[in-house]
Amino acid sequence: MSMRVFEGFKFSKLPTPIHNMDPRAKFVMILAVAVAALLFSDILPLAVIFATVPPMTVLAKSSRRWAASMKGAAMLAAIIFIMNFITGSTLTYAVAMTLRFLTLVSSFSLFFMTTSPDDLGLALERLGMPYSLTFTFTTAVRLVPTIASDAQTVIDTQKSRGLELEKGNPLKRVRNYIPILIPLIVSAIRRSIELAEALESRGFGASEKREPLVVLKLRRTDLAVIAATIALFSLTLYVRFYVPLPVVESQIRMPKILPF
Amino acid sequence: MIEIDDLSFTFPNGYKALNGVDLTISDSEFIALMGENGAGKTTLIKHLNGLLKPTRGDVTVDGVNTKRASVASISRKVGLVFQNPDHQLFCETVREEVAFALRNFGHKEDVISKRVQWILQTLDLSQYADSSPFTLSGGERKRVALASVLAWDPKYIILDEPTIGQDYLQKDRLRNFLLQLTSQGKTVLIVTHDVEFVAECKPTIVLLSKGKVVGQGPSEEILTNPEVVDRCSLTLPQIAQLTRRLEPYGADKKIIDVYSAISEVKRLIRRHR
Numbered sequence A: 001m002s003m004r005v006f007e008g009f010k011f012s013k014l015p016t017p018i019h020n021m022d023p024r025a026k027f028v029m030i031l032a033v034a035v036a037a038l039l040f041s042d043i044l045p046l047a048v049i050f051a052t053v054p055p056m057t058v059l060a061k062s063s064r065r066w067a068a069s070m071k072g073a074a075m076l077a078a079i080i081f082i083m084n085f086i087t088g089s090t091l092t093y094a095v096a097m098t099l100r101f102l103t104l105v106s107s108f109s110l111f112f113m114t115t116s117p118d119d120l121g122l123a124l125e126r127l128g129m130p131y132s133l134t135f136t137f138t139t140a141v142r143l144v145p146t147i148a149s150d151a152q153t154v155i156d157t158q159k160s161r162g163l164e165l166e167k168g169n170p171l172k173r174v175r176n177y178i179p180i181l182i183p184l185i186v187s188a189i190r191r192s193i194e195l196a197e198a199l200e201s202r203g204f205g206a207s208e209k210r211e212p213l214v215v216l217k218l219r220r221t222d223l224a225v226i227a228a229t230i231a232l233f234s235l236t237l238y239v240r241f242y243v244p245l246p247v248v249e250s251q252i253r254m255p256k257i258l259p260f
Numbered sequence B: 001m002i003e004i005d006d007l008s009f010t011f012p013n014g015y016k017a018l019n020g021v022d023l024t025i026s027d028s029e030f031i032a033l034m035g036e037n038g039a040g041k042t043t044l045i046k047h048l049n050g051l052l053k054p055t056r057g058d059v060t061v062d063g064v065n066t067k068r069a070s071v072a073s074i075s076r077k078v079g080l081v082f083q084n085p086d087h088q089l090f091c092e093t094v095r096e097e098v099a100f101a102l103r104n105f106g107h108k109e110d111v112i113s114k115r116v117q118w119i120l121q122t123l124d125l126s127q128y129a130d131s132s133p134f135t136l137s138g139g140e141r142k143r144v145a146l147a148s149v150l151a152w153d154p155k156y157i158i159l160d161e162p163t164i165g166q167d168y169l170q171k172d173r174l175r176n177f178l179l180q181l182t183s184q185g186k187t188v189l190i191v192t193h194d195v196e197f198v199a200e201c202k203p204t205i206v207l208l209s210k211g212k213v214v215g216q217g218p219s220e221e222i223l224t225n226p227e228v229v230d231r232c233s234l235t236l237p238q239i240a241q242l243t244r245r246l247e248p249y250g251a252d253k254k255i256i257d258v259y260s261a262i263s264e265v266k267r268l269i270r271r272h273r
Helices: A023-039 A043-051 A053-059 A063-086 A091-114 A117-126 A131-160 A170-175 A178-201 A220-242 B041-048 B071-075 B094-104 B109-122 B138-150 B168-183 B195-201 B226-231 B238-245 B258-272
Strands: B002-010 B016-025 B030-035 B056-061 B078-081 B156-160 B187-191 B204-209 B212-218
Touching (some): A023 A043, A023 A220, A043 A053, A043 A091, A053 A063, A053 A091, A131 A178, B041 B078, B041 B156, B041 B187, B071 B078, B094 B138, B138 B156, B168 B187, B238 B258
Parallel strands (some): B030 B204, B078 B156
Antiparallel strands (some): B002 B016, B002 B056, B204 B212
């Protein structure tokens, strides 16, 4: 189990136009990509939508980490492809569904790679979410890398006690993870209790109304991005419902071997 | 014997933690690995049982290169006790926790129960044998973690920050226990910032700074050298500070433990009477 999957969802501060965007504008953009991917189920439009993500990762100087998240998603993508294919879908449909999945993963990976948890919390608060909820959310996001590094330490510790994760039959291999999971869960709970106590001793929730130090402001470029996204998304909707797209369809199917 | 030859290690993110470390750990030696935070101490000890493999150079344990052996096989000889016990405790009882590694190494049940009993007694944990490790105090959990490694009787015992969270009585017991282990021919290596603990144990000190060995020698030499100590973000042990101030009156400044200090002070009193 590699912790590298998390790399593709971990925020790192870089001076790029994507990072500097207002989180709300960025979210609108990412959401448009994700919804567009859900609107279509043909291979051609899905390929076009998927192709919009890599240029953005280049702009955000995060292509390598995006590739890591793709590598992490590869296993699940393969399962989606195989499940679609063996249950009687055509080859093109199976590829299309895999592309849809990869588009969703990529767009959200890009969002989380380029948006700091703090900005995200501020944005959610501006959208009217109660502070205790946004705080829980940002803390959860921020703890992911910490817990990933904890997991690595736990694995190291148990390996030093002679645990061999890859040893034994499949059932034994699953059981091998018990010595990893229990300490990880226990230390996460301990950590959260300590965090709660530390927060309360620092006056968390003392005043009803909070005044944020940093106030998010939509700049002209952010407004332009939102406008462009709305325009492109409307165009996508129009294409989806009124323009007949050329159909790329191979009739290659898996021979029916399963009884469904 | 553990031989570390020109060991360098760079993490996947590009951070160079170790930079050309050469070190030989002889049998039945007692070593304290010291150095500032981020010096590379934990990274170095993770190489000794093969958890990390060198980016450059070699680590050999009794002639076996760690690059060519599994962690489980090296661990039979090299017992590594991590800093935070909460990263390893998972069983329902202390007894089971201590037996875990013994089962992994394929010992027979009767051997396991004898070993468990022996180590729980040695580390003053017998009364907790059937308690859940999670209900114990921090210091006790730390001792359970230590017991769970010592139970398989490794030849080399490596402890990461063993004194953290221990009260003075337990520290004293730990010190006696470590000295007892070395007298039985075990090799003990501790990673620590605790100069007072080291001053009382008087092991060989290896100083690590920015991924390099910057000093090595007897405790009396290293811990009484203010420049070296300062370089590694340590302070002189209290006794060394005392004898340093008594130096103008003829005291030997290379004294770091209480008992030698007492006889030195007595000598001075007699002389100045």
